[in-house]
Amino acid sequence: MTPLEITGSLGIVGYGLGAIGPGIGVGLIFASVIQGTARQPEARGAMMGTAWIGFAVTEALAIIGIALAFVFG
Amino acid sequence: MSGFLSGLVPLDTGGFEAPGVQSFDFPPFFASVPWFDKYMLQAIVSVIMAFWLIMARKNAMVPSKGQFIGETAYFFVRNTIARDMIGHDFRRYLPLLIALFSFVLINNLFGVFPLTLLPTPSHVGWPYGLAIMVWVIYNGVGIAKFGLFGYLKNTSLPAGVPVFMWPLIIPLEFVSNIIVRPITLSLRLFANMFAGHLLVLVFVLGGEYLLLHSESVVNKTAGVVALIFSMAIFGLEIFVQSLQAFIFTVLTAQYISSATAEEH
Numbered sequence: 001m002t003p004l005e006i007t008g009s010l011g012i013v014g015y016g017l018g019a020i021g022p023g024i025g026v027g028l029i030f031a032s033v034i035q036g037t038a039r040q041p042e043a044r045g046a047m048m049g050t051a052w053i054g055f056a057v058t059e060a061l062a063i064i065g066i067a068l069a070f071v072f073g
Numbered sequence: 074m075s076g077f078l079s080g081l082v083p084l085d086t087g088g089f090e091a092p093g094v095q096s097f098d099f100p101p102f103f104a105s106v107p108w109f110d111k112y113m114l115q116a117i118v119s120v121i122m123a124f125w126l127i128m129a130r131k132n133a134m135v136p137s138k139g140q141f142i143g144e145t146a147y148f149f150v151r152n153t154i155a156r157d158m159i160g161h162d163f164r165r166y167l168p169l170l171i172a173l174f175s176f177v178l179i180n181n182l183f184g185v186f187p188l189t190l191l192p193t194p195s196h197v198g199w200p201y202g203l204a205i206m207v208w209v210i211y212n213g214v215g216i217a218k219f220g221l222f223g224y225l226k227n228t229s230l231p232a233g234v235p236v237f238m239w240p241l242i243i244p245l246e247f248v249s250n251i252i253v254r255p256i257t258l259s260l261r262l263f264a265n266m267f268a269g270h271l272l273v274l275v276f277v278l279g280g281e282y283l284l285l286h287s288e289s290v291v292n293k294t295a296g297v298v299a300l301i302f303s304m305a306i307f308g309l310e311i312f313v314q315s316l317q318a319f320i321f322t323v324l325t326a327q328y329i330s331s332a333t334a335e336e337h
Contacts, residue, residue, distance in 0.1 A: 064261075
């Protein structure tokens with residue numbers, strides 16, 4: 001007899017693991033933006049434009065992960 | 074519910090069912106017209122709202138409120154997206170970018186609009202269509218400018234790469250620029266809308282079930298908290314939807330700009 005039985009989709013566990021990388025990536029992007037703004041406040045506009053693109057590209061990994069969790073779950 | 078109304082809500086099976094992929098299955102309004110479902114209706118409505126036509130009809134030196142909103146949106150797309158991304162030749166692509174931005178934005182915002190509550194791009198076919206259009210356009214303008222082989226050379230071989238790196242760089246750049254770009258462009262929009270709508274469903278449906286269909290006081294309290302918190306989720310969704318419309322347009326401009334860029 002198994003002491004503990006968990007039912008559910010393994011795909012969601014995989015998504016949780018897959019979200020670690022994009023989480024770190026998004027954190028690094030905005031950490032850099034905050035640092036850059038603190039050092040040179042007038043460059044904030046230019047930095048935010050690039051930061052949003054970088055954010056979207058990084059976040060796409062997590063987002064594709066949740067789609068695949070549904071596809072294979 | 075039957076007839077026309079049944080196309081507006083997902084299939085109801087009774088009992089609590091966690092929201093999932095089946096929450097996005099909307100039957101067509103009329104069985105004889107299988108392509109005419111809620112997504113199609115929203116997309117058609119978003120086009121025939123004709124916001125830009127109405128806004129531009131009565132232009133005046135002292136703008137009305139509508140003209141002010143329209144001009145702000147226009148200048149946002151023109152200056153922040155088109156001019157900054159594409160550079161001096163941006164006027165040719167401005168109509169495309171404005172149409173894309175307003176179409177994606179309105180269809181995304183249908184996810185929080187009380188009468189629809191369903192973002193159109195949460196069905197994967199819509200982002201696929203948009204991404205295919207963008208793919209054809211940015212490859213088309215590249216080929217029109219440099220010719221087929223010149224364009225392929227430009228996209229798959231960045232300037233200044235040493236010869237011994239070519240076998241590595243050329244396939245990598247080709248796959249990344251020609252094949253992966255449209256896939257990520259469509260999947261990013263789709264999955265953001267899909268996941269966002271799912272998040273709203275989890276809070277609203279779960280809260281409703283806990284509040285109305287469970288016995289214990291603790292569960293009812295949790296249901297009320299979940300329903301209140303779903304308003305915050307709606308706020309987050311408005312932000313994400315606007316951001317994704319912006320990102321979609323920015324990336325389109327970026328792809329066009331990199332397809333037409335001269336070698337330095």
